[in-house]
Amino acid sequence: MAADRSRDERLPRRAVVQALLAGRGELLVVAGLGAPAWDAAAAGDHPLTFPLWGGMGGAAMVGLGLALAQPSRRVLVLTGDGEMLMGLGALATIGVARPANLAVVVLDNERYGETGMQETHTAAGVDLAAVAAACGLREAATVRTMAEVGRLRERVHADAGPLFAAVKVAPGKPPLVLPPRDGAHLKNRFREALLGTQAYCQT
Amino acid sequence: MPMNENHKDWPRALYDLLGREGIRQVGVVPDAGHMELIRLCERDAALRTVRLTTEEEGVALALGAWLGGEKCALLMQSSGAGNCVNMLSMLAACQAPVAMLVTMRGDHGEFNPWQMPMGKAVEPVLEAMGVAVSRADRAEDVVPLAEGTLRIAFNTLRPAALLLGQRLLGAKTFKE
Numbered sequence A: 001m002a003a004d005r006s007r008d009e010r011l012p013r014r015a016v017v018q019a020l021l022a023g024r025g026e027l028l029v030v031a032g033l034g035a036p037a038w039d040a041a042a043a044g045d046h047p048l049t050f051p052l053w054g055g056m057g058g059a060a061m062v063g064l065g066l067a068l069a070q071p072s073r074r075v076l077v078l079t080g081d082g083e084m085l086m087g088l089g090a091l092a093t094i095g096v097a098r099p100a101n102l103a104v105v106v107l108d109n110e111r112y113g114e115t116g117m118q119e120t121h122t123a124a125g126v127d128l129a130a131v132a133a134a135c136g137l138r139e140a141a142t143v144r145t146m147a148e149v150g151r152l153r154e155r156v157h158a159d160a161g162p163l164f165a166a167v168k169v170a171p172g173k174p175p176l177v178l179p180p181r182d183g184a185h186l187k188n189r190f191r192e193a194l195l196g197t198q199a200y201c202q203t
Numbered sequence B: 001m002p003m004n005e006n007h008k009d010w011p012r013a014l015y016d017l018l019g020r021e022g023i024r025q026v027g028v029v030p031d032a033g034h035m036e037l038i039r040l041c042e043r044d045a046a047l048r049t050v051r052l053t054t055e056e057e058g059v060a061l062a063l064g065a066w067l068g069g070e071k072c073a074l075l076m077q078s079s080g081a082g083n084c085v086n087m088l089s090m091l092a093a094c095q096a097p098v099a100m101l102v103t104m105r106g107d108h109g110e111f112n113p114w115q116m117p118m119g120k121a122v123e124p125v126l127e128a129m130g131v132a133v134s135r136a137d138r139a140e141d142v143v144p145l146a147e148g149t150l151r152i153a154f155n156t157l158r159p160a161a162l163l164l165g166q167r168l169l170g171a172k173t174f175k176e
């Protein structure tokens, strides 16, 4: 019964992402395909948010490449449980590479939301935070309250990483808010915002 | 290039080329054919060599590196090119570069029948995903072709691969 009650108390995903991105400052954001990308767009489209529209299983590794290239900037990967499960090896790779400026936050609704709300392995008890902790990510935690989300936001901006959190969110489907979908545009606006116009002259 | 250059030491020449062309991140899943190049990369503090669990991680790594202004090269075996397929969609959709140096199995002189299906598929599969592919079978061709591969990748913003054939590497004999 306790489990049922905690299910009812799962957090609204849009409020979680809104809170994580509040006052984002210099933060660089990679959003995994589907609902996490829509959540990031709902919190306010931004040139330094890179929403993925494909490459399922790759979000955390895009974050790693970016974090290694920009060691003085904080990088936040926001992705889904299904997306993370497809690329679990990335947690081992990140644990070994140890980027101090990278945080991976999974919005864990225990479902493949985009494709009809089928259960993922986390619904059957697979514990992503425990996997991440075993891979050497710091303070790998499961987050269940908005107060913890607030603390997570502080950690994403300040703590030495790599950080990991799985935020248990309700399996609802908020209204679609779509970011731009032309990949070349998303790449160019991100690089220009980060590197200036020399982004177009890199040789 | 000096006439007396030792073409046989193409791993060292490739390593020098990566440095010259400003590669900053190298994603690696080991293959015997890349042993020496991997060793050189891992010892170089100016390169960030990232050990991967699967080659497709490297494709995503390359996109992140480019978003952050860095060039990435990937070292993998031909089987690993198969692991990259869907992830290469990201580079095509975003017009983002990566240079893949692929040591072949399943071509000239292969001993292991299980290597043949992917070996035969590498080139058409990579081409189908928009990767510009070339192939070196002789030591003296490795550096010029690798130079061309890097230029295509980072000047024309797409994935490019150089396949290093077993004619060059020597086919694995399973006798040691």
Ligand SMILES: Cc1ncc(C[n+]2csc(CCOP(=O)(O)OP(=O)(O)O)c2C)c(N)n1
Binding pocket: A032, A033, A034, A035, A036, A054, A056, A079, A080, A081, A082, A083, A084, A107, A109, A111, A112, A113, A114, A115, A120, B086
């Ligand atoms: C390689 C691959 N397999 C399957 C799909 C179909 N697909 C798109 S989104 C998605 C579910 C994503 O689930 P999750 O990451 O948990 O996000 P949620 O919508 O639940 O927040 C799936 C299976 C895909 N795009 N790519």
Ligand SMILES: [Mg+2]
Binding pocket: A080, A081, A082, A107, A108, A109, A110, A111, A112, A113, A120
């Ligand atoms: Mg999900």
